[in-house]
Amino acid sequence: MWVNNFLILGAILFCIGVYGVIARKNAVMVLMAIELILNSVNLNLLAFSQMHHNADGNVFALYIIAVAAAEVGVGLSMVLLIYRNRRSIALDELSEMKG
Template sequence: MLLNQFLLLAAVLFSIGVYGVLARRNGVLVLMSIELILNAVNINLVAFGAYHGTVSGQVFALFVIAVAAAEVGVGLAIVLLLYRNRQSIAVDEVSSMKG
């Protein structure tokens, strides 16, 4: 198999994820898009690991999965807090940093 086919798939997923992060308004959907980005990275890690014949890629992918779990946990807690304070999870309404 070509290395490229995995890398290209990852590139597509990554770009879709970026689009989702920027275009979605619902906090939960933004978090889902971040998961897409992380998965794209994981594909790259595993593919390169196989390409170079080492297990390091897999190990790093496992670490990324663990970090993603932590990220979703904290992210959802923040969204929950947001909802509790504002009765809405629309991320574009959170603009108290406006200069």
């Protein structure tokens, strides 16, 4: 089986995720698109891990899963805080930090 199969699938998912980050206004939907990106990277790592028959790819895939879990926890609590203060999580209305 070609390695390229998995690498191209990862590239497609990555680009769909990037589109989601650019296009979405709802903060929760942006976090979902970021999850797509992280998953596509994991797919690449595991494909290379199996290609070279080396455990390093599996190790870093596990680390990325852990980092993604931490990122979602902090991200969603920030979204909840923003919602509590502004009654809205539309990202284009958040302009307090504009210079």
